[in-house]
Amino acid sequence: MCTGIIENTKVSGSGKGPQGWFSVDQVSVCFDHPDHAQGEHAVIINFLNSGAGPSARIAVELTPESAKSLVRVILASMSRSRAGQNI
Amino acid sequence: MYEGMLAETVTIRGHKGDIINAYFARPLGPGPFPGVVLIHHAPGWDEWYRETTRKFAHHGYLAISPNIYYRFGHGSPDDVAAKVRAAGGVPDDDVIGDVGAGLASLKSLPQTSGRVGVFGTCSGGRHAFLVACRTKAFDAAVDCWGGRVVMSPQELSSKQPVAPIEYTKDLSCPLLGLFGEEDRSPTLEQVAQHEQELQKYEKTFEFHRYPKAGHGFFYYDRPAYRQEQAVDGWNKLFVFFEKYLGTPG
Numbered sequence: 490m491c492t493g494i495i496e497n498t499k500v501s502g503s504g505k506g507p508q509g510w511f512s513v514d515q516v517s518v519c520f521d522h523p524d525h526a527q528g529e530h531a532v533i534i535n536f537l538n539s540g541a542g543p544s545a546r547i548a549v550e551l552t553p554e555s556a557k558s559l560v561r562v563i564l565a566s567m568s569r570s571r572a573g574q575n576i
Numbered sequence: 577m578y579e580g581m582l583a584e585t586v587t588i589r590g591h592k593g594d595i596i597n598a599y600f601a602r603p604l605g606p607g608p609f610p611g612v613v614l615i616h617h618a619p620g621w622d623e624w625y626r627e628t629t630r631k632f633a634h635h636g637y638l639a640i641s642p643n644i645y646y647r648f649g650h651g652s653p654d655d656v657a658a659k660v661r662a663a664g665g666v667p668d669d670d671v672i673g674d675v676g677a678g679l680a681s682l683k684s685l686p687q688t689s690g691r692v693g694v695f696g697t698c699s700g701g702r703h704a705f706l707v708a709c710r711t712k713a714f715d716a717a718v719d720c721w722g723g724r725v726v727m728s729p730q731e732l733s734s735k736q737p738v739a740p741i742e743y744t745k746d747l748s749c750p751l752l753g754l755f756g757e758e759d760r761s762p763t764l765e766q767v768a769q770h771e772q773e774l775q776k777y778e779k780t781f782e783f784h785r786y787p788k789a790g791h792g793f794f795y796y797d798r799p800a801y802r803q804e805q806a807v808d809g810w811n812k813l814f815v816f817f818e819k820y821l822g823t824p825g
Contacts, residue, residue, distance in 0.1 A: 491618055491698050491723030491761045491791065493731050495661055517662035522698070522791060524619055524654045527799050529760065529790050535658045543651035543659045 492530070494520040504536045504547040513547070515539045523550040532556035580604040581633045583626075588642065588681045591673020596646035598678055599626050601633035603825050607687030610821035613678040613714075614641040615671065615696035615703045617792075618661070620653030621645055624795060632695075635814060636824025638685060642678040644671050644703075667735040671703045672710055679713055691715045691821040693749075695813075696722065698792060701753075702740055708751060709743035716820035718752045718813055721791050723761035726769050744773040751781040752816040754809045756789035756802075784812060 496518045504513045515537045523531035531550040538545035551559065583601035590596040599621070603609060612632045616625040621643040632639035644666055648659045660666060675694065682692055693716035696704035701722025708717035724731065727739035751774070755767050762770075767783065774781045786793065786805040793802040794809060818824065 491702075491721075493665070493724055493727075493736075495664060497662055515662065517658070519661050521661070522618065524657075529758075529800060533658075533661075535662060537659070537662060539662075543649045543655035546655050546658055548654070548658060 492519070492521045500536075502536075506545070506547055508544070511538050511541065511545050513538060520553075526550035526552070528552065581630065583630050583633065586640075586681070588640075588677045590642060590646070590677045591670045594647065596643055596674060596677070598640050598642040598681070599629050600640045600681075601630045602638045602685070602687065603633050603636055605687070605825060607638075607825055608689035609636055609638045609687050609825040610689045610817070611638040611640070611679075611682035611692035612817070612821075613675055613682065613692065613694045614639060615675055615694065615700035615707070616641055616644065617696070617698035617700045618657060619698075620657035620660075622653035624797065637817075637821075638682050638688060640678045640682055642674045644674050646674075664733055665699070665735055668703075668706060668737070672707055675703070675707045676711060676713065687825075689822055693717065693817050693821050696720065697794065698722065699724075701725075705747075705751065706740040706743065708749050709740065709746045712748045714749045716750050716752070716817055717747075718754070718816065720754045720794065720809070721756060721759055721762065723759075723791075725762060726766040741770055741773055744770070744779065745777045747774070747777070747779050747781075749780075750816070750820050751779065752813060753781065753783040754812070755783065755785050756791060756793050756800075756805070757785050757787050758790040761791060782812075782816070784809070 500516050502513045513536045517535040519533050534549045536547040586600045625641050629639045629641045645656050694704045694714045695718040697720040701719040705719045725740045789802040789805040792800040794806045
């Protein structure tokens with residue numbers, strides 16, 4: 490929380506962690522010091538089940554360039570899908 | 577010479593009487609020993625903070641590190657820390673209460689010398705400065721690269737409603753600040769702004785800025801580690817605490 494840069498959004502879906510699949514209802518994205526990735530800052534994305542304990546979490550830490558690539562490919566894949574055409 | 581310490585998790589009554597846990601370490605022997613309350617960093621109440629608590633005990637201090645993330649549940653430190661981040665952090669008032677509880681527990685011990693410092697890194701550095709301003713209870717404070725001591729109006733929230741720098745006039749004890757010149761939170765400009773505020777109110781403080789170091793240069797398990805700067809920083813820290821807390825046991 491040194492930068493305090495945090496964005497949250499409600500989502501609907503599932504994620505798979507070490508204990509198997511669980512429902513995901515929140516995604517938290519922050520730009521802060523990573524736990525594992527190299528570099529002083531990273532885009533840290535946590536997929537959470539807000540009603541479950543702290544271990545109900547899928548975490549990734551990406552370089553800013555990687556995060557932008559992720560956003561691009563998500564949008565690109567959706568633009569090619571029938572569902573995406575309705576968004 | 578025989579040397580030993582006791583280190584264990586304990587429970588204390590934190591902010592508003594909430595029971596929270598804490599990691600406590602002390603040298604064996606009757607004392608009197610000065611004390612240190614450690615405020616853990618944003619990555620959580622983790623192994624580094626346990627090690628650092630024992631490090632202070634090794635150097636002759638009663639040391640306690642309250643788990644200021646206790647209210648967010650239990651699990652691996654990084655999982656709990658993620659939950660805290662998603663919630664926008666911990667309220668400053670809760671931290672002040674929990675740290676005060678850690679202080680009270682140290683001062684209740686028969687081995688205490690009665691003089692206690694507060695230490696924190698990263699967000700804990702910010703908290704250490706904040707606690708030293710908003711309470712009159714500590715005899716020395718160490719802020720290691722605490723980000724967001726200087727905050728823009730947009731960064732304020734219900735949990736962190738006032739930028740710590742606004743409390744500078746109330747700083748109640750000497751302050752040591754250790755910063756990396758390549759850090760971006762806090763930036764060198766923010767460190768200078770804080771320094772000017774401390775000078776304005778004629779506070780006792782010393783700030784050290786380390787070249788070729790960024791954020792978290794004490795963390796030997798992270799790429800930010802800088803051996804030379806870390807060793808010098810620890811030396812300065814122990815000299816500072818000895819000056820204001822007295823000779824450790």
